[in-house]
Amino acid sequence: MKRARASTVALEVLSAVLFLVFLFPFFLVLINSAKGSFEITQYPMSLPTDWMNIFKNAAAIWTSVNLHYPSSFLSSIIITASSLVLLNLLSAQAAWVLVRTKTRTSAAIFLVFIAAMVIPFQIVMFPLLTWFRQIAAVTGIRLLRSYTGILLAYLGFGLSMSIFMFHGFIKSIPLELEEAATIDGCRRHEVFYRIIFPILKPIHATVLVLNGIWIWNDFLLPLLVLGKGNAVMTIPLAVANFAGAYVKQWDLILTAILMAMVPIIIFFLAAQKFIIKGMVAGSIK
Amino acid sequence: MKRKDSHPLVFWLFLAPVLFAFVMVIVIPFFLGVYYSFTNWSSSARAGNALRLVGLENYVRIFNDPAFAYSFILTATYTVLNMLVINVVAFALALLVTAKTRLRHAYRAGFFIPNLIGGLILGYIWQFIFNNAVPSLGTLLGFASWADPANLVLARNTSALGALIVAGTWQYAGYIMVIYVAAIETVPVELHEAAQIDGASPLRRLRVITIPMASQAFTITLFLTLVQSFKQFDVNVSLTGGGPSTMFMGKPIYGTELLAMNIYNTAFISNDLAGGQARAVVFFLVLAVISLIQVSVNKKREIEL
Numbered sequence: 001m002k003r004a005r006a007s008t009v010a011l012e013v014l015s016a017v018l019f020l021v022f023l024f025p026f027f028l029v030l031i032n033s034a035k036g037s038f039e040i041t042q043y044p045m046s047l048p049t050d051w052m053n054i055f056k057n058a059a060a061i062w063t064s065v066n067l068h069y070p071s072s073f074l075s076s077i078i079i080t081a082s083s084l085v086l087l088n089l090l091s092a093q094a095a096w097v098l099v100r101t102k103t104r105t106s107a108a109i110f111l112v113f114i115a116a117m118v119i120p121f122q123i124v125m126f127p128l129l130t131w132f133r134q135i136a137a138v139t140g141i142r143l144l145r146s147y148t149g150i151l152l153a154y155l156g157f158g159l160s161m162s163i164f165m166f167h168g169f170i171k172s173i174p175l176e177l178e179e180a181a182t183i184d185g186c187r188r189h190e191v192f193y194r195i196i197f198p199i200l201k202p203i204h205a206t207v208l209v210l211n212g213i214w215i216w217n218d219f220l221l222p223l224l225v226l227g228k229g230n231a232v233m234t235i236p237l238a239v240a241n242f243a244g245a246y247v248k249q250w251d252l253i254l255t256a257i258l259m260a261m262v263p264i265i266i267f268f269l270a271a272q273k274f275i276i277k278g279m280v281a282g283s284i285k
Numbered sequence: 286m287k288r289k290d291s292h293p294l295v296f297w298l299f300l301a302p303v304l305f306a307f308v309m310v311i312v313i314p315f316f317l318g319v320y321y322s323f324t325n326w327s328s329s330a331r332a333g334n335a336l337r338l339v340g341l342e343n344y345v346r347i348f349n350d351p352a353f354a355y356s357f358i359l360t361a362t363y364t365v366l367n368m369l370v371i372n373v374v375a376f377a378l379a380l381l382v383t384a385k386t387r388l389r390h391a392y393r394a395g396f397f398i399p400n401l402i403g404g405l406i407l408g409y410i411w412q413f414i415f416n417n418a419v420p421s422l423g424t425l426l427g428f429a430s431w432a433d434p435a436n437l438v439l440a441r442n443t444s445a446l447g448a449l450i451v452a453g454t455w456q457y458a459g460y461i462m463v464i465y466v467a468a469i470e471t472v473p474v475e476l477h478e479a480a481q482i483d484g485a486s487p488l489r490r491l492r493v494i495t496i497p498m499a500s501q502a503f504t505i506t507l508f509l510t511l512v513q514s515f516k517q518f519d520v521n522v523s524l525t526g527g528g529p530s531t532m533f534m535g536k537p538i539y540g541t542e543l544l545a546m547n548i549y550n551t552a553f554i555s556n557d558l559a560g561g562q563a564r565a566v567v568f569f570l571v572l573a574v575i576s577l578i579q580v581s582v583n584k585k586r587e588i589e590l
Contacts, residue, residue, distance in 0.1 A: 012386045018378070019388075019395045025410050025455070026398075028418055044417040045425060090306075093299040101296050109300065116311055118576060120516055122548050123569040126562050127317035128310065156310025159303045188295045217403025219519045220549075236405045240523070243409055250413055257406050264401050272394055279460065280467040 026261070033057055033255040040250050057255035066229075066245045067256055072238035073263070078147065079222075079234060080215045083154035087162050087211055088204055090155065095166035096192050100178075110167065117160045125224055128153070132225070143225075145232060150225045154215055162207045169203040170196070209278035216264070235260045322566045326559040343563035351534035353564065356547040360515060363446060363543060367453050367514040372506055375458040379465035380491070393466070397459035404456060408523025411452040415439050415524075442540030445525050449541065452520050457513060461506045468502035469495060504583040511579055515572055518545035544568055 032040050034048035034057070048054075062069050098110045132143035143149030173196065181195045182188075219236040226232050228241045239260055243253050268275060325339050347353050382393045399407065415438040423431020430436055438444045472495060480490050521527065527539035527546055542550065548568060552561030 008385065011381065011384045012388070015381045015384075015386050015388070015392045018381070019392050022396055022399065022455070022459075025414060028414065029410055032413070041417065044413070044421045086302075090302045094303040097292075097296045097299040101292075106296070109304075113303075113307070116307070118569075118573045119311060119315060120565075120569055120572055122516070122545055123318050123562075123565040124311060124314035126552055126558055126565070127314040127321055131309075131314055131317060152306055153310050155303070155306040159307060163303065188292045189299075192299070213401060217401075217405070217519075219403060219405040219522070220545075236403050236519075239406055239409070243523070250417065253409060254413060257409055260406055261402055265398060268398065268401050269394070276393070276397065276463060279463050 029254050029258050029261070032250065033258045035251055037249060037251045040254075044250075054255070057251055058259060060252060061256050061259055064242065064252075064256075067238045067242040068233060069238065069256075069259060071231075072233045072235050075232050076216060076234045079150055079154070080212060082147070082151055083158065083215050084208055084212055086151060086155050087158045088207055091159050091162035091207070092166045092197060092200055092204070093192055094159070095163045096170055096196055098163070099167055099170045100175075110163075113160045113163050117164070121157065121220060125220070129224060145225075145227055145230050147232065150222065150232075153221060153225055154211075157221070158211050158215070162211065165203055165207055166200065169200060173199060205274055205278035209275050318562055319566060321559060322563040324559055326562060328556065328558060339559075343559050344567070346560060347563055347567060351536045352538040352542070353547060355533040355538055356542050356544050359446070359541065360544040363449060363517070364511060364514040366446075367450050367517075368507065368510045370450055371454050371457050371461055371510050371514075372503075374454055375461035375506070376465050378458060378462040379469055380495075382462070383466055383469050393463075396462055399455050400457065400460040402456070404517070404519030405523045407456050408452060408520040411448065411455070411520075412439065412524050415448050439525055440529055442529055442531050445529065445541045449517070449520060449524060449543075452524055453514065453517065456520070457510065461510060464502050464506055464509075465499060468499035472498045500586070504580065507583060508576065508580055512572070512576060515575075516545055517543050518549070521546045 028044070031046075031048055032044060034051050034054035035043075036053060039049065061067055098106050129144065132149055136142050136144065141148065143152065177195060178191050181191050186194060217236060218234075219240065222234045222237045223240070226234070226237060228237060228244075233241065239253075239256055242256050246252050322343055323338055323340060324336055326336060329335065378396050382389045382396070386392070402410075419438060420432035423429065434440065438448050476494055476498075477490055480494060485493070521541065521543050525541040527542040527550070529540050530537055531540035532538075539546075539550075544564075545568075548561050548564045551564055552558050555561075
């Protein structure tokens with residue numbers, strides 16, 4: 001019994017030490033966001049002499065024309081939220097008809113979606129730009145440097161995995177449920193929106209979390225589709241743009257990083273149970 | 286009620302939006318991309334009469350380019366080491382946070398948090414750590430040599446590769462840990478109790494109970510870390526930017542340029558779109574083959590266990 005207790009203490013200490021090691025980079029960002037450029041290069045490891053500096057740096061970031069923090073933050077929210085709504089609704093309804101329609105066409109479409117999961121972004125990214133430019137030239141619909149284009153892109157790149165997950169879940173929903181609704185007078189599309197869509201809650205969580213983390217943090221796709229220094233920028237794009245313009249100005253770069261991270265960390269701590277559960281459900285299948 | 290396909294209208298209407306996006310963003314660019322890789326595609330020869338087929342020329346150029354060979358070897362090395370380190374760390378963390386420690390939920394959240402930070406931002410944090418914090422720590426501890434610019438972690442390509450692995454592990458281990466935790470928690474407690482009564486040591490229980498029972502998770506985690514490592518771009522951009530430069534086969538090249546960055550730089554820095562596109566096709570083929578092999582090997586092993 002004594003040995004068991006000793007080993008528990010050892011585990012507790014080991015866990016605590018690793019926990020601190022994992023969070024130490026965040027701590028460094030925090031203390032150095034409250035320093036001036038001289039202090040940061042001379043004493044990066046020590047506590048700041050004046051914590052109030054953090055507000056001075058934050059104000060500089062908030063008003064920086066290279067970062068456009070307020071508008072970039074808003075763009076990130078618009079892009080992530082809209083993509084998630086589109087992905088969750090459209091992939092779910094697609095998955096439902098693919099599960100419930102037992103034809104060869106249906107099976108083939110599903111197979112193509114799944115096969116597309118091995119296609120890396122790299123092979124389509126350059127032609128995508130040319131293709132979007134051609135569409136704009138012919139139809140006048142601007143897809144580059146616009147919300148329309150990036151939302152279409154996220155729907156396209158996210159749908160395979162999302163359909164795959166919804167498909168797996170919908171297969172386990174008994175058909176009797178739908179038949180009962182049909183007898184009660186539900187029309188075909190109503191069966192989905194009224195009966196099926198609400199049941200999909202747990203898998204919606206997974207799809208939201210996995211796509212949400214991906215889209216919010218994505219860098220390469222916005223870099224190509226939106227471009228740096230454009231009116232519509234996401235947070236990663238803005239930080240890259242800023243870090244490129246202020247090379248080695250760590251006081252400002254780290255403050256920008258802090259301001260990019262804090263909202264996400266707060267969001268995570270608030271929705272932690274939901275997020276962790278969502279991630280697990282998705283990966284175990 | 287045997288009218289299984291009596292709603293073709295609903296079928297096509299429900300599929301229309303995703304099919305549209307899929308064709309626009311994946312199918313057309315994919316085939317265009319394969320086609321362009323056999324042409325002289327460039328920013329001036331985009332379409333129309335200037336664009337012409339050049340056969341395998343772009344592919345021949347790839348295999349004569351030392352920078353690509355170097356980048357390929359580097360990416361393979363990085364992928365293997367990164368997969369290894371992430372999975373070992375993640376599994377160890379999973380064992381720790383499933384032990385009956387008092388603060389295990391807080392630990393779990395703490396280890397997971399770096400995963401919420403995108404690779405780009407996280408790379409800048411680690412650049413600061415390696416370029417500023419580590420030298421300063423060296424001075425504090427009395428190792429003045431740490432502050433010598435030539436000794437910086439990011440100043441040599443082998444240690445810079447290590448830095449990429451450290452940053453990659455910090456980002457991804459928490460996510461993989463969550464998957465391992467879920468797998469470990471499905472192992473029935475009775476199994477451990479029975480083994481304990483039979484006198485099995487914790488290490489032996491780990492080897493004969495936990496690891497085999499978690500084998501399904503290994504298929505997923507190895508696949509995820511493989512793809513994640515092979516496609517790494519964001520951390521590469523912000524942490525090392527491809528540097529420092531080095532010599533390879535008599536040519537000066539970037540010392541830490543992973544394949545994804547090599548593709549990007551070929552197209553936009555060297556202004557060689559067709560060359561970049563051909564590299565992307567090779568990248569796709571390699572990724573497709575290794576992920577198929579990896580999944581089928583693991584599936585087979587999973588059944589045997």
